[in-house]
Amino acid sequence: MTEYTSFDVAHLGNVELLTPVFEKSLWFFRDLLAMRVVAETGGSGEAGEKTAGKKSVYLRTWDEYQLYTLKLTESKDAGVGRTSFRATSQEALERRVAAIEATGLGVGWVDGEVGTGPAYAFRDPDGHDLAIYYETERYVATDDKPALKNQASAFPGRGVNARRLDHINFLARDVVANGEFVAKALRGRESERIKLDDGGYAAWWFHFNNKSYDIVYSDDWLKHGNRLHHVAFAPDTREDILKAADIFLENGIHIESGPHKHAINQTFFLYVWEPGGNRIELANAGARLLLDPDSPVVEWTQEERKKGQAWGMKTIETFHTHGTPNVAAVDTDETNVSGSTAQRGAK
Numbered sequence: 001m002t003e004y005t006s007f008d009v010a011h012l013g014n015v016e017l018l019t020p021v022f023e024k025s026l027w028f029f030r031d032l033l034a035m036r037v038v039a040e041t042g043g044s045g046e047a048g049e050k051t052a053g054k055k056s057v058y059l060r061t062w063d064e065y066q067l068y069t070l071k072l073t074e075s076k077d078a079g080v081g082r083t084s085f086r087a088t089s090q091e092a093l094e095r096r097v098a099a100i101e102a103t104g105l106g107v108g109w110v111d112g113e114v115g116t117g118p119a120y121a122f123r124d125p126d127g128h129d130l131a132i133y134y135e136t137e138r139y140v141a142t143d144d145k146p147a148l149k150n151q152a153s154a155f156p157g158r159g160v161n162a163r164r165l166d167h168i169n170f171l172a173r174d175v176v177a178n179g180e181f182v183a184k185a186l187r188g189r190e191s192e193r194i195k196l197d198d199g200g201y202a203a204w205w206f207h208f209n210n211k212s213y214d215i216v217y218s219d220d221w222l223k224h225g226n227r228l229h230h231v232a233f234a235p236d237t238r239e240d241i242l243k244a245a246d247i248f249l250e251n252g253i254h255i256e257s258g259p260h261k262h263a264i265n266q267t268f269f270l271y272v273w274e275p276g277g278n279r280i281e282l283a284n285a286g287a288r289l290l291l292d293p294d295s296p297v298v299e300w301t302q303e304e305r306k307k308g309q310a311w312g313m314k315t316i317e318t319f320h321t322h323g324t325p326n327v328a329a330v331d332t333d334e335t336n337v338s339g340s341t342a343q344r345g346a347k
Helices: 022-033 090-103 177-183 238-250 334-338
Strands: 009-019 036-041 056-060 070-074 080-087 106-112 120-123 129-131 162-173 189-195 199-205 217-218 228-232 254-261 268-271 279-284 299-302
Touching: 009 022, 009 228, 022 036, 022 056, 022 070, 070 238, 080 090, 080 162, 080 228, 090 106, 090 120, 090 129, 090 177, 162 177, 162 279, 177 189, 177 199, 177 217, 217 238, 238 254, 238 268, 238 279
Parallel strands: 009 070, 080 129, 162 217, 189 299, 228 279
Antiparallel strands: 009 080, 036 056, 056 070, 106 120, 120 129, 162 228, 189 199, 199 217, 254 268, 268 279
């Protein structure tokens, strides 16, 4: 494989979510998404003072090959803690660390989380807490041993049955600066983007493998910085997402948007807010893979995005104003800061 077509980052490894209602959020991921608790800690505070000494639970989706997928940590506010990426080899890890250090945004080596080896911590230009690692512990099924040896554990057969972590979308004060950082420091390859009429991008999608995207930066209309837009999990089919909508309805979970189909990257989606306030997406990309090693970036104009989603549904206002932690606009109210969906572009 040539250097150009190789990826040093294998995939999004795991995400830490912060929640002010820990038990309710745990119920959401464990019982409704059918994720399995694999470890509990008192919280080391490595993600910052806001989580120091707090309780954390590590959960895994049913076909995650690693020990865990999500670290849920009690906190004063909702939001995202540390987001980690797995490198494709030790050599790849060293190359990415060197590239990150060259940007001046490196923090340094830290002990790994549950089931992972040493990690290099760093920040993106917006201040999001990130890390990259290579060594990992594979999950060994016990009472959840699968019938087929080519999956990590048995299909849970309850709730939404989230199979894997799909992607993360960060809110950013400067989409271009953060996108350029991902391209340079992590060698992420862009797949799609929304070009603003007055320059820059409303959102920018990057991938680390043949999936169409693993990390996204969206314009933070409040310009607060270091916020989360959403974390996405993938079930098997579109029908699973339709069923998920009924499950969330029956359990009093706020359904924000969908089920529907995105125009960008053609993902079938459902957005909800878990009890802590973090936006969660159930996503199914169908059969769309980027197999072309020279795949050109797809650029959308603001005029094209006025058409809404693939089947015509308009993007709702909260999709651009809600993020975690929840913050108030500094100089004006949210509607003045954000403008309309048509003005700024929409996923």
